[in-house]
Amino acid sequence: MGKYHNDQPIQGGPDDPDLLNRLDFSNHLANVLLLNHDDDCLTVSLEGEWGYGKTSVINLVKGALNEKETAPIIIEYNPWLAGKPESLIQDFLLQFSSQLNIKDNSEVALKAAKELIAYSSLFSVAKLVPGAEPWASIVEKVLSKFGSSTKKIAELKKLDLLGKKKKVVAAIEKVKAPIVVIIDDIDRLTPSETFQVLRLVKAVADFPGTSFLLAFDSSYLVSVLDKNDIVNASEYINKVVQLRVPLPVISERGMNQLANIELDNLSDKNLTDRFEADQEKLSWIFHNYFKHLIRNPRELKRFFNHLRFVLEQVEGQVCFSDLFSLSIIATKANSIYEHVKKAPEAYIGKRFSNDGLMMDKPEEVVKSFSEERSQILKEFSERDRKLLEGLLGDTFPLLDSGGYSHYGVSDADSAGRVSAPQRLHVAFHYKTPTGYLSDQEILDFISGDINRDDFLSRVVSEDADDRFFEMMTNYAKECKGNSFDVLTCIYDAFLKSEKLISSLESNYGFMSRDLYRQMNWLTNKVISESDDKYTLIKKLVGRQKSAPLAADVLYKIRSQIHGKKSYDEPWVSEEQLDELEIDYQKVAIKSLSDKTHIDNHLESHIFYELKRSSKDKTSEFMDTVLSGDNGTIRVVEIIGNTGSDSTNGPFVEIDEKSFGDVVDLENLREQAQKIDIANQPVHIQAVLKSIIDGKKYYLRDGVLGERW
Structure with a gap:
């Protein structure tokens, strides 16, 4: 990084030349x-x-x-x-x-x-x-x-x-x-x-x-x-x-030359190559706002001093074009800059701290601050006010006052834009706060430049898993050659974690973003970005520890190939799917036999995909289980979670139509009636009741549910 300016005038001569042609x-x-x-x-x-x-x-x-x-x-x-x-x-x-x-x-x-x-x-x-x-x-x-x-x-x-x-x-x-x-x-x-x-x-x-x-x-x-x-x-x-x-008028060319020199001195690397459309947006901001608001050498020096200070601390965590925009605002309209810091909800519809008090939609929150923003802008000339309104609109799209629409991005957070609360927080706090993680840490995790297990332990201890999965999804395309190692490391860290078990037990509906769903979404994203999808999927399916996620991958592939309305290009061919099914059947049966995933409530997940993959092998396996020691309870454990709803979370509903082709329900019902149900855990009680009467029961409290 270059030095900061102390507003000293040029001296002339070869070491301090006249760049403004004076x-x-x-x-x-x-x-x-x-x-x-x-x-x-x-x-x-x-x-x-x-x-x-x-x-x-x-x-x-x-x-x-x-x-x-x-x-x-x-x-x-x-x-x-x-x-x-x-x-x-x-x-x-x-x-x-x-x-x-x-x-x-x-x-x-x-x-x-x-x-x-x-x-x-x-x-x-x-x-x-x-x-x-x-x-x-x-x-x-x-x-x-x-x-x-x-x-x-x-x-x-x-x-x-x-x-x-x-x-x-x-x-x-x-x-x-x-x-x-x-x-x-x-x-x-x-x-x-x-x-x-x-x-x-x-x-x-x-x-x-x-x-x-x-x-x-x-x-x-x-x-x-x-x-x-x-x-x-x-x-x-x-x-x-x-x-x-x-004094001679400073030409646009002269100011551009000064600005380009300062930009070159900011860093020895490309500052816009990390985030989507960053170079295009920087060009837009420079030509539409910077050239018209930063009008003289003194303002230019103050601008680059501010930009340099922020950049040295948060480079790579916020897109450069937005840091550039914020530095223009800080230099020319500090009152607005301070207002963004004090009331971010007036610009992005959310506060930095998730205090649960912002119940309205972000668009409505931003609109409610319209008069407050207008009062601050009144201190500027009409010309500057219009420029600042445009710049704010292009930086914070919810203001709907700018003209920047040529280089939109699919997701503000993944593009490093300050319209995402996490990125704005970093830009104003000059560091990545606890629980947020930096882009570079995610990239180092993917590449293996840091100890992945230690990093994931920190993610868990800092309760940063939501942000971790958001950013991993953003950077899924960076995994490629490391995809298998990255995914399996994540599976091993989270599949048996207390947070995942708790989230599955307390899940109130399909819309909740529990830890398991986040792993599933990330898995799909990484596979989509992979150059060799079949090899990656085959390795995942063949790994016993990954059986629940492998089940979801196979379910998605099957819907891609055989689904009536699949908008995805199939990841593998139908012949390759047949090979993967055989691999999964072996791994699923081994996983259920070894009770690999009994503690995290995912055995039913494995079972139902095995049932879809091969009814014959599933039936054969379940007969073996039922005839074994304490077989009835073991069957109950395996089949115990048939769904979840928004009323009371996970439930069980055992009927002939769903289970008759893979389980001898009559025999199972006779065995269930011999068990002292009251002395069993609540979720086991619920399954036993459903086996006996075929009704719906919630696993959380054993309460009888309504049929829909």
Whole structure:
């Protein structure tokens, strides 16, 4: 990463070049300022708004002056360094004297410096009066200090200010070198100080062979003079300044060049290659908003300082184009930026913290803040307000106020957009919060660059599984060569976890996003992105620990091939499905025989897919189970979960139509009637009751359910 800017102007030269094409302008201005030593004083103003590069042009002018055959004595005065506003004129003359002596240590320069010091001493009693020349102000001060006429006359003779000034003029003429006095940042002074600087230029230091270059924002200077009771401030400036020169307009090409240099310095890698359509959106934001809102070099530096700071902490976790947009807002409209931080629901319809209080739809929540957003935008000009509204709309689509529609994405979160709460949280907190995980961690997990088991243990301990499965789905296409290892690692971490068991036990309906469904969805996504689907599926189906997920994969393939309305391209051929069915039958029977998945309530899942795969093998297996020790209870365990509904969760409903072809129900019913049902766990009680009477019972509490 490159360095941060401290708003320093350019110095010119090969190490700090002029990128805004102002060198010729500066050379011409230098020629104007370069007087003959006996020419009358000339005052030139360099006028422009703050941040547009007045000081940089001054540095270029100084460079040009120093290269002249007859180089002038350049005296720079910084009014900010004056001790008190009332002593500013005296301070200026003392600095003039000091710099003159330093830059030309000849005898004549030393004499001129001494005369300047003597001249400056007269201003120690000055209190400038608006509308009066400096010496008139001094006379007024003296007359108010002494009572008798004799004392007044004696004191006035001591002043002889005009005489002192003539001696200074005579001494400076003997130096026989042009003098250029540069006074920058006049528009940053207080009204009193600004007034004094103009007065000293006009009447105190208008020496022959001396030119002044004053830099200021004219509109600000007029307002300052108005506050100092100067009537017709613009004309007053014209009396002081003989040549008013506006700063050259910065071309769009010049600003683009500066911006491109800064973008290149942000990072040595492509910042837009991680998220979908990021480069396209960056181009849209740059040309439609950045170029029109970031108007001068100072704003550009502040913008890239902000962008750099955020990027160094969250790079790769939020799409670059949205970080770019937020930095524009922070630079040009900090009040809006702070409002987004304070009330994210006004822009995305959700808060950072899931406090459960946002019951309305996100669109309705955003709409309810419309007036509040409008009040903040009122502080900006009509032009900027329209641009900011467009930028906000393109950054937060629920505002429906932007024109960005050419590069939409299928999912805001997977595209790293701040319209997704998780991404906005990261952008404003400058880090990935606990439970959110970073994109890089997910990529490292997929590639195996970190210990997968340790990482999943952290996911479980931080209760970050929801976010983990969201992001894994986003990055499923990155798995490819590692698909089998990634999926089986996830299965091993979650299939027997307490959270999965609890979620299956408390599942109130098919719409709930329990842990098992998330694994199932991720499995489907990874297979869809795989280049060799059959090999991956065959390995998954042949793994006993993966039997429940393998059952779901086979069910989906069967619907792809034989379903009436399948919109998916089949993952495998019909012949390959037949091979997979045989593999699954072996694994399913082995898994049920070994009770591999008895603790996580997924045996019924395996059983029903085995039943769909081969009724004959299922029937043969169930006969073996029923005839074994404690066979009735074991059959109950296997077939015990036939469905789930939103009323009371998982249920069982055993009838001849569904089970008669794979289980001897009559024999099973006789065996069930011999069992002391009351001493069995509740879910076993429910299954036994359903075997006996064929009715529907809920596994959670054994309550009789209604038939639908």
